[in-house]
Amino acid sequence: MNRPAFTPLQNTSLPHSFRQIRLERAREHDHPEGLSAIAYVVIAPLDMVSRIDANVWKDHKEACHVVRQRPGEPDQLGHLVHGPGGSWRFHYDVSGVVADEAGYHFGDECFRLGEYVSVRESDGTHPYRVVTVTPL
Structure with a gap:
């Protein structure tokens, strides 16, 4: 598809x-x-070592988006949300159809081509590979 x-x-x-x-x-x-x-397609600010920049995020929260893509399902548009203890999660629509998903140690992860990160989803934690990092 x-x-x-x-x-x-x-x-x-x-x-x-x-x-x-x-x-x-x-x-x-x-x-x-x-x-x-x-x-997932994530729009976020990265710092000099390719980590999500919480300080820039704070001033531009409305621009930090995530698109969740699954086969046979419509794309889900959400926001990148910074939580307690430096955690990051993907928050979708307020209707509650799709639960929030959390980046596993996203605050410590480098988002560079070929790196691996983990996302906690409703059925467990899954590995993802960074396949593109493109300037806006």
């Missing part, structure tokens, strides 16, 4: 540190080759 490309924000007032980051499901027992159709 081909999905249309996520269109990045066209906002020149955002700091240059903002990036579009694509995370795709990495290999695991059920998907030994990974599964690119299970993905």
